[in-house]
Amino acid sequence: MTLHHTRVDSPIGELLLVADDTGLTYLAFTGEDHTRHTAGSTAARTPILDRAVEELEQYFARERTTFTVPLSRPGEGEVGFHGRVQRLLATVPYGSFVTYKELAVMARNPGAVRAVGSACATNPVPIFSPCHRVLRTDGGLGGYRGGTKAKELLLRLENIDFRN
Incomplete structure (x- = not known):
């Protein structure tokens, strides 16, 4: 390769x-x-x-809301729970968000909220696989591999409301 x-x-x-x-x-x-x-x-x-x-x-430039570039490993390299979470990120549309808890439920493990955060932190292609669209239950940012300032800018770019 x-x-x-x-x-x-x-x-x-x-x-x-x-x-x-x-x-x-x-x-x-x-x-x-x-x-x-x-x-x-x-x-x-x-x-x-x-x-x-x-x-x-x-x-x-706010001229694109979906990505079409092929991703070589959007959760394919990950098996089990992390892989499910990383694949589910692609279902969160531009301008909307899910909470870590909601994503845990979607991944069929409601108690694995921290594991969702870990799966997001190891996402190999952030932005393209939009882990920035995952927020805390209270509307707070949570973490982001690129830093919270980057996550904040990405959310503002997409007009997503969050709590500072």
């Missing part, structure tokens, strides 16, 4: 995108250690990476 990566500037900082021949495999935020995901990859623009960059630019 050949991996390629590229960087893109965004309102939440520089993003690193990694893709194989079938789809996007990883998105890293500024300051994240991404060496595990980029080892052996080549800095290059490929049709998949070009499409991902274009769709991100459209998303941040």
